[in-house]
Amino acid sequence: MTQPKLDRLLPPEGVPLYFRVAGVGVRMAAQFADILITGVGAIALFLLLLAIDVVPPEALVAVAAMLFFIIRIPYYAASELVWNGQTIGKRMMKIKVVSADGQALTTQSLVVRNLMKEAEIFLPGTLVLTLTADALIPSLISLAWILGVIAVPVFNKRSQRLGDIIAGTYVIHLPKPILLPDMSKAIKPATATQPRFQFLTHQLEHYGAFELQTLEGFLRGAARSTGPEAHKRKKETMAAIVEQVRRKIDYADAVRPEDQLAFLKAFYKAQRAFLEQRQLFGDKRADKFHAEADKQG
């Protein structure tokens, strides 16, 4: 699993939060959605004006450009203000503008970043659309401009464009809170048919947080129901894990195939209780190499 680009933001409460910075691609997608929305609005208004016949034919293009301009200038700033840093396009892509200093977004920063959008995106965009091949030097200049504008967020730690830098904002992915069940509570009480697994302290010294959380991920996956093929594969993986754990921690008793899941759950709970207790005493164990790391440190 590759770790996405995380960025640390310090709210006034002083507890740092970590956000995934939104990349150039997803922001472009949101931008296209917004252009589409404002464009449709402009076209509707344009058709209305045509219908009531106030537009002289020679000024059609100018009037259309003006309408698009009039609709889009307030659209971005107003929608980000009303929806707290999200335009409709951004809502669709589940991204959001945040203030880099951890405070609330100010109206000024939202207006600034969206006005700079005019100079950064729409101006070179219109230039490229309007320029023809015989106007070579202006074409090259606007091409260079576009490349420069794209280069700023690409070579930026937080993917900020110029307007973001001036306004002190950046764009993040909205995190999705999903509360998964606590795996340490999933243990069934011991019965006659199911023995109770006991682990001794020296058996819990081997693993660290990384292995524990990997096991947690596997147990969560095991709880999910899947097809027969996947079920068989899961059974095999579980047998392999149980074998590996037993060998590593010197667990003498054999584990019956039907007890394997219970064994892993019990081991997870015991291991987690042990590691959390060590952590409370200042002994954080990141992974199974913690003993060697301690020696070196």
Add this chain to the structure above:
Amino acid sequence: MSDADLIRSARFRQERESDWRRLSDLVDKAEGQGLHRMSFQEARDLADLYRQATTSLSIAREISLDRGLLEYLEALTSRAYLSVYAPQQRLGGIIRKFLTSGGPQAMRSSWRVTLLGFLCMAAGAIAGYFFYFDNPEWFFVFMPTELAGGRGPDASTDYLRSVIYGEEDGSGLGAFATYLFSHNTRIAIFVFGLGAFLCAPTVLLLFYNGLILGVFYALHIDRGLGWDLFGWLSIHGVTELSAICIAGAGGLKLGLAVLFPGQLTRRAALRDAGHDAVKLALIAAMMLVVAALLEGFGRQLVQDRTTRIAIGWGIGALWLLWFCMGGRKRS
């Protein structure tokens, strides 16, 4: 399962879970319909529960190794933070604030660069004027053909007069839109946008725009139409050319911040300068809209030279009054 059987972090979670779920519901509500539509009770709970959740998060980071819980709390707290710290102002208030204080204050605090912008264009105009009297051929060098519209050293004096006082192709909405996106608006956008690239393009463009003005003016003086052109240009030009210079001043501010950041980093200096620069750009945009209105409607309706001059400079004086007096604190 009894509480005693649970490990410490699981008990921690069990005690707080219902609060987290309530916070999650409140956050969904705040995101869906906005903070201002929530009841007082709910808004207060949201803030309280958010602060509790931040505490829970920092404890959980220390005591819990349950990755599911940690990820949930991270996401929940982040989400709650984003809805608690939402922008508090309304759009109407910010517009009024800009008009009554922010805009004029920005103009006053950047009067030096504004003056510099005007000087650049004036220097260009004077140079253009002398270029023309040196040799009228310079007219063709500086003046873009589509802007001249047939006016040049070869055109007859009658033709020049007819352009100044004659009927134009269109007026009303079409003309307004055309003028809004005319040469001058493009120049204004460029002088602002190119300012961040170290000032030079802004200064050059302002100077060049002055040159165009200078040769154009010299042509009309040469034919004895100086005052007539003055009226024709004044009615919208006072506002429009000022707008270009003000946009240029905004660009220069950005460029100067990049060139001479002082004690700040370049990024911080750019951000500081950006506040005023954007206000200048907004003012310039407003002025360009007014200028397009004057050009599209006013210039057709008013054919008299003196009235044109009076309107143009009268509106210019109003702008100046706004810049000088707006947003001053009463002492």
